[in-house]
Amino acid sequence: MSFTSFLDNFAPGGDPFATRLIVGDFEFSGLEVPESVTIGAKQQAVVHKLVGGKRIVDVMGIDYDNMSWSGWFTGATAGDRVTELETLRDLGLPLAFNMDGYYFSVLIQNFNARFEHVYRRYYSIELLLIERLDAPVTENALAGALDALINSDIGESLGLADIINVDSVTSAINTVKDAVAQVQGFANATIETIQTVIRPIVAAQQIIQSVIAQVGASINDITTLGGLIPGNPVARAAHNVLRQAGALTQLAPLYQMQSVLERVQKNVLAGPLANGTSSVTTSNSSLQKIAADSYGDQSRWTQIAAANSIVDPRLDGIQTIKIPIGE
Numbered sequence: 001m002s003f004t005s006f007l008d009n010f011a012p013g014g015d016p017f018a019t020r021l022i023v024g025d026f027e028f029s030g031l032e033v034p035e036s037v038t039i040g041a042k043q044q045a046v047v048h049k050l051v052g053g054k055r056i057v058d059v060m061g062i063d064y065d066n067m068s069w070s071g072w073f074t075g076a077t078a079g080d081r082v083t084e085l086e087t088l089r090d091l092g093l094p095l096a097f098n099m100d101g102y103y104f105s106v107l108i109q110n111f112n113a114r115f116e117h118v119y120r121r122y123y124s125i126e127l128l129l130i131e132r133l134d135a136p137v138t139e140n141a142l143a144g145a146l147d148a149l150i151n152s153d154i155g156e157s158l159g160l161a162d163i164i165n166v167d168s169v170t171s172a173i174n175t176v177k178d179a180v181a182q183v184q185g186f187a188n189a190t191i192e193t194i195q196t197v198i199r200p201i202v203a204a205q206q207i208i209q210s211v212i213a214q215v216g217a218s219i220n221d222i223t224t225l226g227g228l229i230p231g232n233p234v235a236r237a238a239h240n241v242l243r244q245a246g247a248l249t250q251l252a253p254l255y256q257m258q259s260v261l262e263r264v265q266k267n268v269l270a271g272p273l274a275n276g277t278s279s280v281t282t283s284n285s286s287l288q289k290i291a292a293d294s295y296g297d298q299s300r301w302t303q304i305a306a307a308n309s310i311v312d313p314r315l316d317g318i319q320t321i322k323i324p325i326g327e
């Protein structure tokens with residue numbers, strides 16, 4: 001490589017210490033180049049605040065701030081330079097941004113030029129950052145995002161199980177957690193793999209429904225505040241108060257867990273459901289029969305149940321059921 005071709009890598013004018021700043025096919029030079037450009041970003045996060053002060057954070061990815069700077073166009077071509085950038089702004093097309101190792105896809109959101117003299121124009125520009133082009137590309141960004149959502153909800157379920165403090169619920173959630181841990185990438189998982197997760201989720205939902213019914217019944221059994229009725233010993237009344245307080249403490253997180261598991265179901269099925277669904281209208285049938293007719297395998301009824309947000313495989317009356325199109 002010759003010395004002259006080496007200099008081509010630097011800013012116009014042959015200064016090897018100058019910074020090259022290029023937007024699209026427009027290269028800033030001389031006084032057009034700002035003294036500084038701030039490239040800022042924040043990590044998008046959703047914080048779930050749980051009872052007891054626990055937090056679960058969903059990390060959603062980097063959100064870049066707009067980039068802006070100002071400078072001067074000088075000389076006989078100042079007006080033409082302004083016109084070039086005005087044209088790029090008006091077209092509203094994505095442009096490549098290149099500055100000393102930073103590479104972005106950008107959009108010129110604002111460009112303002114102040115006329116001071118035919119040969120001198122002050123300008124300011126603001127770029128909307130669409131994406132970073134030099135960032136490492138993951139093999140499957142969807143898979144990573146989907147897995148993060150599912151794992152976050154599993155973590156929330158474990159926290160709720162600690163609050164509920166019922167052995168059957170804790171055991172069911174741990175079974176779901178173990179099943180999820182065996183899957184490497186839900187976005188591309190096979191139907192058979194998804195089944196290994198959907199089954200324990202459906203089982204956990206059934207257990208939670210049963211516990212909700214039991215807790216609700218125990219609250220209804222105490223028809224007066226703590227059972228304070230004539231003839232009741234004080235000790236029994238106190239026991240009833242504690243029972244009622246404990247049941248009320250469990251009920252809210254039980255309903256919350258029910259909602260979280262429904263969300264886990266939908267996310268687990270997001271990959272298979274991306275292939276589309278068909279539907280069938282049935283009367284007084286069962287999900288096992290529909291699975292046998294659709295897939296030739298009645299054990300896959302849990303997949304259909306999850307796609308329709310139902311738990312009981314028995315179908316009463318006339319219903320239209322969605323069927324995931326699988327392999």
